[in-house]
Amino acid sequence: MDGLKLLPILLQMPCLKKLLLSGVGGVKDEVVSELAVVLGSTLEELHLADCRLLTNAAVVGVAACCLGLKVLDLDMLPLLSDMAISCLADGCRSLRVLSLKRAKLSDEAVAAFITASGSSLCEISLNSVQQAGDNTLVALAKHSRMSLEVLDMSWCRSVTDHGLGFVADSCPLLRELRLFGCTQVTRFFMDGHSNSSLEVIGFGRENITSPGHWSNSGL
Template sequence: MGKEASGGSRSRFEMFSNIDEAAINRKLPKELLLRHSKILGDQLHIDAYGFRRDGRVVENISKRCGGFLRKLSLRGCLGVGDSALRIFAQNCRSIEVLSLNGCTKITDTEGCPLLEKLSISWCDQVSTDGLQVVARCCPGLRGLFLKGCTQVGDEALKHIGARCANLLTLNLQTCSQVTDEGLVAVCQGCPRLQALCVSGCSSLTDVVLNALGLNCPYLRILEVARCSHLTDVGFTTLARNCHELEKMDLEECVQITDATLIQLSIHCPRLQVLSLSHCELITDDGIRHLGSGPCAHDRLEVVELDNCPLITDASLEHLKVCHSLDRIELYDCQQITRAGIKRLRTHLPNIKVHAYFAPVTPPPSVGGSRQRFCRCCVLL
């Protein structure tokens, strides 16, 4: 997830430099003032990131652009509130991508019928009522980003599951009120789901992994970091049914063992990125299965094994056949040695290796005290 899809690229149009209408008139390209763009045809894409304090810019944009506006990013526009967004929704009925990241004044507002991507991450005043409206008014929604929306819970997700059958991407990172019940509703109602981030939703259990496996066969990205109740049982169901998985973040899924890696190695041939940081039960045997799986030779690009205390140089030997491996993270893997990394490099000369190595403690000084050395982070 993440990771968020909206608000990434800059607009092709010159950015505004003032908030009043006269300044906007001077700064907007002539094509926009005429409600037509020769560069993008009849579609206008605007990033208003610089307008952090005054919501009037949104009203003016909506009046000038009207139905020609397709994409708008208002990320970090702290002055934008419900009234400005209400006018915007009335004037820009053709909007398809809307980013409101960090617009903390936004609460619950009406949706737009053609909206496909909505990002309201960190808008912590948005509640179930607002998402119910979004679900009802935006049936074509394909991407929904709710990172840090602390009021969002299961009832909101039930509305999404019931109304947004075309949803492909859902980010619920740190939405701590979300439980199995809400996610099951999404899985059952959104069978085309391809990317799900629920990192930090600490109450989730294997029920969610089972629901994903049974309902969402096209899942490609799953981020479940810090979901400590998930186990091998749930990941077995997931792996056996979701063969399109490409990226998995399992950091701090502390109950998983080599059994999960065995299932992933057998059933997930497209796996490219796998984070197992702080999965302290993972051993060399699990990595051996991963290195012998179908993803190993031409797919696997990143493996993160930070704070996996049972991992030794043997794991590096198992990974040397992964010719696509670009990066491996080994922070605080006490049994990994420089010699092991050097041997890995003879097979993968371009690999980036991040590891901790503690200097050898020197003998006592004349005064009897011992000098302390900090562990050092090295890029090898």
């Protein structure tokens, strides 16, 4: 499939609410920007994973026009930077599900987005966002505490037991936490948090046992 050839067809669907273009070739910034202008008032769900030609310009277009967007998938887009998520914070304030797998974003930028627009977030994936750390976790604990249900921090080696514990204790609706590849996380977190309904997925034998009880007083 070719995004450029699909564009004229999609533009004839002004009531479209859900659009999946993940992995489709030819999806460039101009394609997404034009779709955003025409479909932005109705579009609620947009999947752009693995459309590797996209840059910050595409996200600027989405943020400016798709104000009612609830689900956004930006997985594996290597050309995005902090500017992209900053634009999302200005425009897409109703997001409930956001996926940013392998995005090259700073911990500070992700935390700033959550602080500005995280009050509706039910699910966020930061899988393999290498710089994502405790600033992001603290922002989630403070600004997404009454909405967050699913959090994927797999392969985020900068998160700590303390940061994860703060999120687990602060977000009563959090039911699933994915920690594949987080070998720095220990039993210190697992035995210390108070969220009895939380399922931690990906915590395995490689995680070193550490006795004691954590405190969030320093976060």
